[in-house]
Amino acid sequence: MKLIVAKDRDNVIQELMNIIKTVSDESIAKDKVFNIGLSGGSLGSFLATGLPNLKTDLSKWRLFFCDERVVPEDSNDSTYGFYKTTLIGTTNLKEDQFVKIKQGLSAEEAAKDYTEQIRKHFPDAVIPRFDLLLLGMGPDGHTCSLFPDHPILDENDRWIAPITDSPKPPPSRITMTFEIVNNAKNCIFAMCGKEKAPMVKRILQDKEDLPAGRVKPTNGEVYWILDDSAAGDLNK
Numbered sequence: 001m002k003l004i005v006a007k008d009r010d011n012v013i014q015e016l017m018n019i020i021k022t023v024s025d026e027s028i029a030k031d032k033v034f035n036i037g038l039s040g041g042s043l044g045s046f047l048a049t050g051l052p053n054l055k056t057d058l059s060k061w062r063l064f065f066c067d068e069r070v071v072p073e074d075s076n077d078s079t080y081g082f083y084k085t086t087l088i089g090t091t092n093l094k095e096d097q098f099v100k101i102k103q104g105l106s107a108e109e110a111a112k113d114y115t116e117q118i119r120k121h122f123p124d125a126v127i128p129r130f131d132l133l134l135l136g137m138g139p140d141g142h143t144c145s146l147f148p149d150h151p152i153l154d155e156n157d158r159w160i161a162p163i164t165d166s167p168k169p170p171p172s173r174i175t176m177t178f179e180i181v182n183n184a185k186n187c188i189f190a191m192c193g194k195e196k197a198p199m200v201k202r203i204l205q206d207k208e209d210l211p212a213g214r215v216k217p218t219n220g221e222v223y224w225i226l227d228d229s230a231a232g233d234l235n236k
Protein backbone atom coordinates (compact mmCIF):
# COMPACT_ATOMS: atom_id res chain seq x y z
CA MET A 1 0.00 0.00 0.00
CA LYS A 2 1.35 3.42 -0.88
CA LEU A 3 0.14 6.33 1.24
CA ILE A 4 0.48 9.86 -0.12
CA VAL A 5 -0.49 12.78 2.11
CA ALA A 6 -0.89 16.06 0.26
CA LYS A 7 -1.46 19.51 1.67
CA ASP A 8 -4.88 20.28 0.25
CA ARG A 9 -7.41 19.41 -2.46
CA ASP A 10 -5.32 20.93 -5.29
CA ASN A 11 -2.33 18.86 -4.25
CA VAL A 12 -4.45 15.70 -3.94
CA ILE A 13 -5.63 16.28 -7.51
CA GLN A 14 -2.05 16.84 -8.69
CA GLU A 15 -0.85 13.59 -7.06
CA LEU A 16 -3.84 11.76 -8.54
CA MET A 17 -3.14 13.13 -12.02
CA ASN A 18 0.55 12.17 -11.78
CA ILE A 19 -0.30 8.52 -11.13
CA ILE A 20 -3.07 8.46 -13.74
CA LYS A 21 -0.65 9.84 -16.34
CA THR A 22 2.06 7.31 -15.51
CA VAL A 23 -0.31 4.32 -15.64
CA SER A 24 -2.07 5.63 -18.75
CA ASP A 25 1.18 6.20 -20.67
CA GLU A 26 2.55 2.78 -19.67
CA SER A 27 -0.67 0.96 -20.55
CA ILE A 28 -0.97 2.68 -23.92
CA ALA A 29 2.68 2.00 -24.77
CA LYS A 30 2.21 -1.69 -23.92
CA ASP A 31 -1.38 -2.47 -24.95
CA LYS A 32 -2.44 0.51 -27.11
CA VAL A 33 -5.42 0.97 -24.78
CA PHE A 34 -6.00 2.16 -21.22
CA ASN A 35 -8.82 0.51 -19.29
CA ILE A 36 -9.89 2.68 -16.38
CA GLY A 37 -12.75 2.32 -13.90
CA LEU A 38 -14.40 5.45 -12.50
CA SER A 39 -16.27 5.97 -9.26
CA GLY A 40 -18.78 8.67 -8.46
CA GLY A 41 -19.04 11.01 -5.50
CA SER A 42 -16.23 13.40 -4.67
CA LEU A 43 -13.75 11.57 -6.91
CA GLY A 44 -15.73 12.86 -9.88
CA SER A 45 -15.04 16.45 -8.93
CA PHE A 46 -11.28 15.71 -8.73
CA LEU A 47 -11.37 14.33 -12.28
CA ALA A 48 -13.49 17.21 -13.55
CA THR A 49 -10.79 19.58 -12.28
CA GLY A 50 -7.71 17.56 -13.23
CA LEU A 51 -8.41 15.68 -16.46
CA PRO A 52 -8.86 18.71 -18.75
CA ASN A 53 -5.15 19.51 -18.17
CA LEU A 54 -3.80 15.95 -18.28
CA LYS A 55 -1.23 15.31 -21.02
CA THR A 56 -1.83 11.74 -22.14
CA ASP A 57 -3.51 10.15 -25.16
CA LEU A 58 -7.13 10.25 -24.03
CA SER A 59 -8.25 8.80 -27.38
CA LYS A 60 -6.89 5.43 -26.17
CA TRP A 61 -8.96 5.42 -22.98
CA ARG A 62 -11.86 3.04 -22.36
CA LEU A 63 -13.82 4.20 -19.35
CA PHE A 64 -15.86 1.83 -17.20
CA PHE A 65 -17.76 2.36 -13.96
CA CYS A 66 -16.68 0.82 -10.66
CA ASP A 67 -20.28 1.34 -9.63
CA GLU A 68 -23.25 3.10 -11.12
CA ARG A 69 -26.67 4.12 -9.95
CA VAL A 70 -29.59 2.54 -11.82
CA VAL A 71 -31.22 5.83 -12.77
CA PRO A 72 -31.78 7.74 -16.02
CA GLU A 73 -28.62 9.28 -17.48
CA ASP A 74 -30.01 12.77 -17.02
CA SER A 75 -30.64 12.21 -13.30
CA ASN A 76 -28.41 14.10 -10.86
CA ASP A 77 -27.62 10.70 -9.34
CA SER A 78 -26.17 9.25 -12.56
CA THR A 79 -22.40 8.92 -12.35
CA TYR A 80 -22.12 8.73 -16.13
CA GLY A 81 -24.36 11.80 -16.36
CA PHE A 82 -21.89 13.69 -14.17
CA TYR A 83 -18.91 12.73 -16.33
CA LYS A 84 -20.83 13.46 -19.51
CA THR A 85 -21.47 17.03 -18.47
CA THR A 86 -18.03 17.63 -16.94
CA LEU A 87 -15.60 15.75 -19.23
CA ILE A 88 -17.15 15.70 -22.69
CA GLY A 89 -16.31 19.05 -24.21
CA THR A 90 -13.68 19.96 -21.63
CA THR A 91 -11.43 17.04 -22.66
CA ASN A 92 -10.99 15.04 -25.89
CA LEU A 93 -12.97 12.14 -24.43
CA LYS A 94 -15.92 11.06 -26.56
CA GLU A 95 -19.19 9.56 -25.40
CA ASP A 96 -18.50 6.21 -27.13
CA GLN A 97 -15.39 5.68 -24.99
CA PHE A 98 -17.58 5.28 -21.90
CA VAL A 99 -18.93 1.78 -21.24
CA LYS A 100 -22.25 2.73 -19.70
CA ILE A 101 -25.05 0.78 -18.05
CA LYS A 102 -27.96 0.08 -20.36
CA GLN A 103 -30.97 2.26 -19.65
CA GLY A 104 -34.43 1.00 -18.71
CA LEU A 105 -33.33 -2.20 -16.95
CA SER A 106 -33.72 -3.40 -13.37
CA ALA A 107 -30.54 -3.52 -11.25
CA GLU A 108 -30.37 -7.29 -11.73
CA GLU A 109 -30.70 -6.98 -15.52
CA ALA A 110 -28.30 -4.02 -15.68
CA ALA A 111 -25.65 -5.95 -13.72
CA LYS A 112 -25.92 -8.91 -16.12
CA ASP A 113 -25.80 -6.66 -19.14
CA TYR A 114 -22.81 -4.70 -17.78
CA THR A 115 -20.96 -7.98 -17.13
CA GLU A 116 -21.46 -8.90 -20.79
CA GLN A 117 -20.31 -5.47 -21.93
CA ILE A 118 -17.13 -5.87 -19.88
CA ARG A 119 -16.61 -9.41 -21.20
CA LYS A 120 -16.61 -8.08 -24.78
CA HIS A 121 -13.71 -5.79 -23.92
CA PHE A 122 -11.75 -8.53 -22.12
CA PRO A 123 -12.66 -11.52 -24.32
CA ASP A 124 -9.93 -13.88 -23.08
CA ALA A 125 -9.95 -12.98 -19.41
CA VAL A 126 -10.97 -15.36 -16.64
CA ILE A 127 -11.39 -12.19 -14.58
CA PRO A 128 -10.88 -8.79 -16.27
CA ARG A 129 -7.72 -7.01 -15.23
CA PHE A 130 -8.24 -3.25 -15.27
CA ASP A 131 -5.20 -1.01 -15.62
CA LEU A 132 -6.56 1.38 -13.01
CA LEU A 133 -9.61 1.70 -10.78
CA LEU A 134 -10.31 5.10 -9.23
CA LEU A 135 -12.07 4.68 -5.92
CA GLY A 136 -13.72 6.78 -3.28
CA MET A 137 -14.64 5.92 0.29
CA GLY A 138 -17.77 6.99 2.10
CA PRO A 139 -17.63 7.99 5.79
CA ASP A 140 -19.08 4.51 6.60
CA GLY A 141 -16.13 2.82 4.86
CA HIS A 142 -17.98 1.79 1.70
CA THR A 143 -16.27 1.81 -1.64
CA CYS A 144 -17.89 1.27 -5.05
CA SER A 145 -21.39 0.25 -3.85
CA LEU A 146 -19.92 -2.30 -1.43
CA PHE A 147 -21.42 -1.33 1.90
CA PRO A 148 -20.43 -2.53 5.39
CA ASP A 149 -22.16 -5.72 6.56
CA HIS A 150 -23.98 -6.19 3.26
CA PRO A 151 -24.08 -9.73 1.77
CA ILE A 152 -22.75 -8.25 -1.47
CA LEU A 153 -19.30 -8.13 0.19
CA ASP A 154 -19.06 -11.90 -0.06
CA GLU A 155 -20.20 -12.10 -3.66
CA ASN A 156 -17.55 -14.12 -5.46
CA ASP A 157 -19.45 -15.61 -8.37
CA ARG A 158 -20.08 -12.36 -10.21
CA TRP A 159 -17.89 -9.57 -11.55
CA ILE A 160 -20.75 -7.09 -11.33
CA ALA A 161 -23.52 -7.38 -8.73
CA PRO A 162 -26.85 -5.58 -8.35
CA ILE A 163 -27.90 -3.91 -5.11
CA THR A 164 -31.43 -2.64 -4.49
CA ASP A 165 -31.14 -1.69 -0.82
CA SER A 166 -28.16 0.66 -0.84
CA PRO A 167 -28.05 2.47 2.52
CA LYS A 168 -26.94 5.58 0.63
CA PRO A 169 -29.49 6.83 -1.90
CA PRO A 170 -30.33 6.00 -4.56
CA PRO A 171 -31.07 2.42 -3.45
CA SER A 172 -30.75 0.74 -6.86
CA ARG A 173 -27.20 0.34 -8.15
CA ILE A 174 -24.73 -2.02 -9.75
CA THR A 175 -21.19 -2.48 -8.52
CA MET A 176 -17.93 -4.21 -9.26
CA THR A 177 -17.34 -6.96 -6.70
CA PHE A 178 -14.05 -7.66 -4.94
CA GLU A 179 -13.45 -10.41 -7.55
CA ILE A 180 -12.82 -7.78 -10.17
CA VAL A 181 -11.55 -4.94 -7.94
CA ASN A 182 -8.79 -7.04 -6.45
CA ASN A 183 -7.71 -8.28 -9.87
CA ALA A 184 -6.85 -4.72 -10.99
CA LYS A 185 -3.27 -3.69 -11.74
CA ASN A 186 -3.72 -0.44 -9.78
CA CYS A 187 -6.34 1.03 -7.47
CA ILE A 188 -6.30 4.59 -6.18
CA PHE A 189 -8.32 5.99 -3.32
CA ALA A 190 -8.36 9.78 -3.35
CA MET A 191 -10.15 11.82 -0.71
CA CYS A 192 -10.21 15.12 1.14
CA GLY A 193 -11.78 16.51 4.26
CA LYS A 194 -11.92 15.89 7.98
CA GLU A 195 -15.16 13.91 7.75
CA LYS A 196 -13.12 11.10 6.17
CA ALA A 197 -10.45 11.12 8.90
CA PRO A 198 -12.03 8.74 11.48
CA MET A 199 -12.69 6.08 8.84
CA VAL A 200 -9.23 6.52 7.31
CA LYS A 201 -7.77 5.78 10.75
CA ARG A 202 -10.04 2.77 11.35
CA ILE A 203 -9.00 1.26 8.05
CA LEU A 204 -5.35 2.21 7.60
CA GLN A 205 -4.19 2.29 11.21
CA ASP A 206 -6.58 0.09 13.22
CA LYS A 207 -6.95 -2.37 10.31
CA GLU A 208 -10.69 -2.82 10.89
CA ASP A 209 -12.40 -5.06 8.37
CA LEU A 210 -14.40 -2.52 6.37
CA PRO A 211 -15.09 -2.56 2.62
CA ALA A 212 -12.49 0.02 1.55
CA GLY A 213 -9.89 -1.88 3.58
CA ARG A 214 -10.61 -5.03 1.60
CA VAL A 215 -9.21 -3.42 -1.54
CA LYS A 216 -5.93 -5.30 -1.78
CA PRO A 217 -5.17 -6.19 -5.39
CA THR A 218 -3.59 -9.65 -5.38
CA ASN A 219 -1.05 -8.77 -8.04
CA GLY A 220 -1.26 -5.01 -8.11
CA GLU A 221 -0.83 -1.78 -6.18
CA VAL A 222 -3.20 0.27 -4.05
CA TYR A 223 -2.59 3.98 -3.42
CA TRP A 224 -4.28 6.13 -0.80
CA ILE A 225 -4.04 9.85 -1.58
CA LEU A 226 -5.27 11.99 1.32
CA ASP A 227 -5.20 15.65 2.10
CA ASP A 228 -3.95 16.78 5.51
CA SER A 229 -7.51 16.82 6.89
CA ALA A 230 -8.41 13.29 5.78
CA ALA A 231 -5.08 12.08 7.20
CA GLY A 232 -5.58 14.10 10.39
CA ASP A 233 -6.41 11.17 12.72
CA LEU A 234 -3.44 9.03 11.65
CA ASN A 235 -0.47 8.87 14.01
CA LYS A 236 2.33 10.98 12.65
Ligand SMILES: O=C1O[C@H](COP(=O)(O)O)[C@@H](O)[C@H](O)[C@H]1O
Binds near residue numbers: 038042043135136
Ligand atom coordinates in the same frame (compact mmCIF):
# COMPACT_ATOMS: atom_id res chain seq x y z
O1 LIG B 1 -22.27 6.54 -3.51
C1 LIG B 1 -21.09 6.56 -3.75
O2 LIG B 1 -20.21 6.94 -2.79
C2 LIG B 1 -18.81 6.65 -2.85
C3 LIG B 1 -18.10 7.66 -1.96
O3 LIG B 1 -18.47 8.95 -2.36
P1 LIG B 1 -17.88 10.26 -1.68
O4 LIG B 1 -18.69 11.40 -2.23
O5 LIG B 1 -18.00 10.11 -0.19
O6 LIG B 1 -16.46 10.35 -2.10
C4 LIG B 1 -18.31 6.65 -4.28
O7 LIG B 1 -16.97 6.21 -4.33
C5 LIG B 1 -19.21 5.74 -5.11
O8 LIG B 1 -18.75 5.64 -6.45
C6 LIG B 1 -20.59 6.33 -5.12
O9 LIG B 1 -21.51 5.57 -5.89
